[in-house]
Amino acid sequence: MPELPEVETARRYSEQFLIGKRIDRIDLRLSKILRDSPIPTTDVLIGATLMGARRRAKVMVLDFSVGLSLLVHFKLAGQWAILLPEGGRLVAGHPVPKPENEYPHKATHATITFDDGTVVQYSDIRQFGWWRIMDTADVDAALMAFGFGPEAVGDLNAGALTEIMGRRGIPVKTLLLDQSFIAGLGNIYVDEVLWRARVHPATPARDISTVKRRAIIRAIPDVMAEGIRQGGAKIIHTVAYPDNGFPAVHAREGEVCSRCGTVIRKTRVGARGTYFCPKCQKPPIVKS
Numbered sequence: 001m002p003e004l005p006e007v008e009t010a011r012r013y014s015e016q017f018l019i020g021k022r023i024d025r026i027d028l029r030l031s032k033i034l035r036d037s038p039i040p041t042t043d044v045l046i047g048a049t050l051m052g053a054r055r056r057a058k059v060m061v062l063d064f065s066v067g068l069s070l071l072v073h074f075k076l077a078g079q080w081a082i083l084l085p086e087g088g089r090l091v092a093g094h095p096v097p098k099p100e101n102e103y104p105h106k107a108t109h110a111t112i113t114f115d116d117g118t119v120v121q122y123s124d125i126r127q128f129g130w131w132r133i134m135d136t137a138d139v140d141a142a143l144m145a146f147g148f149g150p151e152a153v154g155d156l157n158a159g160a161l162t163e164i165m166g167r168r169g170i171p172v173k174t175l176l177l178d179q180s181f182i183a184g185l186g187n188i189y190v191d192e193v194l195w196r197a198r199v200h201p202a203t204p205a206r207d208i209s210t211v212k213r214r215a216i217i218r219a220i221p222d223v224m225a226e227g228i229r230q231g232g233a234k235i236i237h238t239v240a241y242p243d244n245g246f247p248a249v250h251a252r253e254g255e256v257c258s259r260c261g262t263v264i265r266k267t268r269v270g271a272r273g274t275y276f277c278p279k280c281q282k283p284p285i286v287k288s
Contacts (some may be wrong), residue, residue, distance in 0.1 A: 003187070004189070005189070010080040018120070021049065023113070028110035033130050033251035036130060049064065056143045056162040057148045063136050063141075072122070073280050077094040077125045078094060078124045089158060123233075147179070152221070153156070166213065168204075171201060172204070172205045189223050192248060193248060195249040196215075201267075239251055249277060251275065252275060
């Protein structure tokens with residue numbers, strides 16, 4: 001699924017290639033992506049010029065000249081493809097549709113055409129993603145209502161987060177996926193963080209030593225930076241296609257751990273497919 005690095009890549013592409021361009025047309029083929037939008041039509045954006053592209057957690061925010069903003073959440077399978085007039089394309093998010101194939105795809109639900117011929121294709125094979133159009137002045141309050149915690153790519157307060165972890169009895173992976181604890185971490189990157197910290201994903205957070213809890217927090221910025229550098233981890237049909245050894249563990253079941261040579265396993269934690277090294281990440285001891 002698109003996680004913070006994938007959304008940040010979409011934001012950066014939009015900032016680099018779309019700002020200053022005016023929307024000529026929006027073809028919306030799936031009206032339900034606007035199901036919770038304060039303004040339920042894309043018509044209000046026709047003629048508007050994109051002025052800025054920002055992000056909070058996994059929500060991309062596009063600010064327009066008419067005092068309106070478009071919020072985009074990719075959820076499980078959203079994809080943002082920018083097709084340039086000269087023929088180049090930049091794709092961020094889910095790997096389907098395949099970036100090299102023809103657009104629009106059968107799962108392409110919206111097409112935004114700009115005045116210079118640049119086209120954005122928004123696709124979503126699962127149809128869980130959403131768009132919300134609202135007054136730009138209302139965006140900060142709308143984002144605050146989600147209750148997001150500190151940004152996973154920001155300056156994390158290791159002391160405060162370590163203390164919170166010490167009070168929680170849920171599996172550490174479940175806690176790290178909680179967006180109110182740290183915003184932007186998703187399934188792929190939590191597995192990578194815990195592998196780097198040598199902590200089993202099912203370990204209750206409060207049972208982890210202070211040293212290990214701090215190691216987890218320290219690993220988060222490095223893992224996210226690597227994901228952003230790559231434009232997102234390459235996971236296609238639950239199989240990893242690593243770049244520079246990343247991802248090291250997620251979606252690599254049956255391969256050997258690059259650190260110790262043990263075969264990587266897959267389990268489920270909180271109903272999420274979870275990958276770990278059974279030697280580097282010892283299972284928690286069950287207390288009688």
